[in-house]
Amino acid sequence: MDDRDMGTDLEKVLLSQEQIETRLTEMAAEIDADYAGREVLLVGVLRGAVMVMADLSRKLHSPVQMDWMAVSSYGSGTKSSGVVRIIKDLDTDLTGRDVLIVEDIIDSGLTLSWLLGNLRSRGPASVEIATLLRKPEASKVAVDVRYVGFEIPPEFVVGYGLDYAEKYRHLPFVGTLAPHVYGG
Ligand SMILES: O=P(O)(O)OC[C@H]1O[C@H](OP(=O)(O)OP(=O)(O)O)[C@H](O)[C@@H]1O
Ligand code: HPA
Ligand SMILES: [Mg+2]
Numbered sequence: 001m002d003d004r005d006m007g008t009d010l011e012k013v014l015l016s017q018e019q020i021e022t023r024l025t026e027m028a029a030e031i032d033a034d035y036a037g038r039e040v041l042l043v044g045v046l047r048g049a050v051m052v053m054a055d056l057s058r059k060l061h062s063p064v065q066m067d068w069m070a071v072s073s074y075g076s077g078t079k080s081s082g083v084v085r086i087i088k089d090l091d092t093d094l095t096g097r098d099v100l101i102v103e104d105i106i107d108s109g110l111t112l113s114w115l116l117g118n119l120r121s122r123g124p125a126s127v128e129i130a131t132l133l134r135k136p137e138a139s140k141v142a143v144d145v146r147y148v149g150f151e152i153p154p155e156f157v158v159g160y161g162l163d164y165a166e167k168y169r170h171l172p173f174v175g176t177l178a179p180h181v182y183g184g
Contacts, residue, residue, distance in 0.1 A: 009181050014157055015150060015174040020132070021055070023149045027130060028059035030147060031100065039063040041097045043090065045115070046070035047169070048104035051161035052132045052149075056102060067092045073111050084114040094122040103131040104161045109141035116143065133157065133174070156182060 031040070039062070044053035046068050057064055070088035099119055106112055112129060119127050130147035137154045152174075158164050159171030164182065168175075 009178055010158070010168075010175045011178040013173050013175050014152060014155075015160075017172040020149070020160060020172075020174070024052070024056050024132075025059055027147050027149060028056055028061075031056075031130065032061050034146075035062045035098065037062060038098055039065065041092060041094070041099050042066045042102050043099055043119070044068045044102045045104075045111070046088065048161045048163070049102050051169075052104050052130075053102045056130065065092070069115070071111060071115060084111055086118075094119060094124040097124045099124045099127045101127065101129045103129065105133040105135070105157070106131050106143060106145060107135050109143045112143045112145075113141040132160070133162075 040060070042053060042057055042064055044050065044066065047070065053066065057066060067090045068088065069086065069090055071084050071086055073084045101112070101115060101119070103112060106129075112131075116127060116129070128146040129143070131145055132149040133152050134145065134148050134150070135154050136151055155176045156164065157174050158168035158177050159174045161169055162174065163169045164177050168177075
């Protein structure tokens with residue numbers, strides 16, 4: 001799987017480092033074509049989106065600025081609480097900006113539907129979403145997402161920014177967590 005000692009916590013690799021890299025390259029080409037040289041304000045959602053933001057942004061040729069928001073709805077568990085808290089707000093004024101929210105995963109959709117409403121109320125020219133992963137079967141809220149890397153099954157995944165109880169974010173691939181780890 002990897003030369004790190006994961007014990008028996010990980011069940012399998014769902015998306016390899018190479019698959020992620022290839023898909024991000026395709027997504028960046030789509031984004032570049034759509035924005036056609038306009039400046040994009042990438043808004044990364046801390047902390048899960050750090051890897052996607054770092055790798056996707058470096059593939060873009062469009063002029064880019066970056067800002068970060070920290071929100072939390074999961075705490076340390078595997079289920080969304082549905083209550084979104086802003087932990088760190090943007091430093092950038094969104095008036096007239098083309099905003100592209102960068103996320104690692106859309107699971108229930110609760111985080112993003114809340115974030116979309118919040119950012120749209122700040123007067124941007126546009127707000128779109130790019131996410132590496134989406135779990136369609138788990139969606140409780142319909143969110144219109146422009147760029148989706150991979151549709152994945154409704155299993156709890158970790159790695160490439162995604163954590164379970166703050167662990168595994170550093171893995172270069174996305175793997176599924178063995179159910180015994182979270183009592184599933
Ligand atoms: O679609 P949803 O069910 O709302 O879940 C998706 C969100 O949950 C995770 O973040 P989390 O709040 O756990 O914080 P983190 O990014 O710091 O891990 C993930 O990074 C997404 O932001
Ligand atoms: O499957 C997941 N893994 C890690 N964090 C998450 N946040 C929402 N869904 C997930
Ligand atoms: Mg997150």
